[in-house]
Amino acid sequence: MHHRPPSHLRIASHVELISLIVMLANVFTVHIESISSLMGPAHGCAYLFVVIATARLRQAPTTVKMLALIPGVGGLLALRQLDRFGPARDNTEEVILS
Amino acid sequence: MTKLFLSLHVLAAIVAVGPVTVAASMFPAMLRRALGDSGDGDAWTTLRTLHRICRVYAGVGIAVPVLGLATASSLGVLGEVWLITSILLTGAAAGVLALLILPAQDRALAAPAGSASPLPAPTPWTPGRLAMVTGIFNLLWATVTVLMIIRPGSTTGV
Numbered sequence: 232m233h234h235r236p237p238s239h240l241r242i243a244s245h246v247e248l249i250s251l252i253v254m255l256a257n258v259f260t261v262h263i264e265s266i267s268s269l270m271g272p273a274h275g276c277a278y279l280f281v282v283i284a285t286a287r288l289r290q291a292p293t294t295v296k297m298l299a300l301i302p303g304v305g306g307l308l309a310l311r312q313l314d315r316f317g318p319a320r321d322n323t324e325e326v327i328l329s
Numbered sequence: 330m331t332k333l334f335l336s337l338h339v340l341a342a343i344v345a346v347g348p349v350t351v352a353a354s355m356f357p358a359m360l361r362r363a364l365g366d367s368g369d370g371d372a373w374t375t376l377r378t379l380h381r382i383c384r385v386y387a388g389v390g391i392a393v394p395v396l397g398l399a400t401a402s403s404l405g406v407l408g409e410v411w412l413i414t415s416i417l418l419t420g421a422a423a424g425v426l427a428l429l430i431l432p433a434q435d436r437a438l439a440a441p442a443g444s445a446s447p448l449p450a451p452t453p454w455t456p457g458r459l460a461m462v463t464g465i466f467n468l469l470w471a472t473v474t475v476l477m478i479i480r481p482g483s484t485t486g487v
Contacts (some may be wrong), residue, residue, distance in 0.1 A: 265334075265399075267402075268330075268334070268398075268399040268400075268403045271398070271399075272394065272395045272396075272397075272398030272399055272402070280391070287428070
């Protein structure tokens with residue numbers, strides 16, 4: 232059913248990395264408090280979302296679930312692995328089911 | 330900036346959580362009707378719409394804790410007991426919604442389509458069980474809302 236990783240995982244992975252970059256850039260340059268206040272929770276929520284969403288993907292092997300735990304880039308790394316191996320794995324699963 | 334965060338937080342809570350509670354509460358009753366009368370195509374269409382509302386607005390609802398934490402951190406109240414309790418309860422509510430209700434709705438919708446396959450899919454929950462879990466979700470949200478208004482032990486007048 233899922234030939235590609237779901238789009239919500241894709242969005243959350245990008246939010247995870249972009250919010251981290253914005254946060255670090257903010258800390259090392261202008262350091263506006265409200266940007267830290269907003270980006271901190273956004274990054275945390277995106278990270279949790281990516282970890283939980285990947286853990287619940289039926290076609291994801293354990294390696295991918297572990298990759299998603301890496302802070303910052305874990306979601307994108309997991310997506311890359313899913314894009315590479317996901318479709319083949321998914322097909323075998325369908326064969327088993329049918 | 331705090332006032333902007335707080336306004337957006339309340340707005341997101343009303344706009345996102347409201348539809349989810351209503352649609353999720355209507356789902357079990359509609360599911361009961363759809364299961365009782367298998368020829369009722371309208372009921373299944375409604376179920377799909379209700380599930381879509383739950384799924385989409387649950388996604389929008391992520392803005393609520395994000396903006397809430399932003400507000401709390403700019404107010405400097407992150408260590409207060411009422412807030413920590415609310416965060417834990419919100420986490421529980423989000424877990425119930427994303428890990429129990431939405432997958433259960435998914436299975437309930439997939440059941441009639443996949444009934445032809447010889448291998449049984451995971452058995453969908455009965456409407457009663459789904460209604461119970463949805464009730465727990467609504468109760469958790471109501472508790473958080475009350476905590477947000479009463480704020481026991483809070484000293485800020487905001």
